[in-house]
Amino acid sequence: MHTTISLIPLQDDDREQFIRDNQDAFNYGAMEEFDLHDNHIEKGGEIISQATIEESIDNGIAYRIMMDGHPVGGLILKIEGDHGELEILFVSPHAHSKGIGYAAWCAVEKLYPQVKVWQTVTPYFEKRNIHFYVNRCGFHIVEFYNDHHPDPHDNDASQDEQFPDGMFRFEKHIP
Known part of the structure; x- marks a missing residue:
């Protein structure tokens, strides 16, 4: 299925809705997996806090x-030069399984052809994300952060506390 999407730079007047939409999408994923909010919630009752998204x-x-x-x-x-990090990617739950995420990722690669190495992370329980990054977008799992192997870039250890069972780190190398 081919989905036509566009990437539009975030406007200031859409910032708060963007944050709410992001939180709704991440909360939906956790609800699908766990049926209720458990210890994966940040302060304020969200999988990903407003402060984290704003940063x-x-x-x-x-x-x-x-x-x-x-x-x-x-x-x-x-x-940063030929290195790119996908910090957050979300698709509204009502729009899942329509090829939107994949079309958005293809648009990112076209928009930044200078990037030769992409990186992202996702919690261990996000099976939908793991499938998406590995099987659809061509990323490879290169590291598993957990209690025995913490993320060296996580200065405040918030991910370790929030996802004690681990986070996968993915890379995609573009020739």
């Missing part, structure tokens, strides 16, 4: 994923 927006490049003129998701990137 990503402020220190990265945020886009709205649009389909037929309507927002259906979003993503946040960090680009």
Whole structure:
């Protein structure tokens, strides 16, 4: 299935809705897996806190994923030379399984052809994300952060506390 989407830079007047949409999408994934909110919730009752999303927006490049003129998701990137980090990618739960995430990822790669190594992480329980990154987008699992192997870049250890059972780190190398 081919889905036509566009990536539009996040506008200031859409910031709060972007954050709410992001939280809804991440909460939906946790609810699907665990049927209730457990210890994966940050302060404020969210899988991903407003402060975490705001920090990503402020220190990265945020886009709205649009389909037929309507927002259906979003993503946040960090680009440093030929290295890119996909900090956040979300698709609204009502728009799942329509090829939106994959089309958005293809658009990212076209938008940043100078990036030769992409990186992202996802919690161990996000089977849908793991499938998406590995089987759809061509990423490889390169590391598993857990109690015995903490993320060396996680300065405040919040991910270790929030996801004590682990986070997968993925890379995609583009020739």
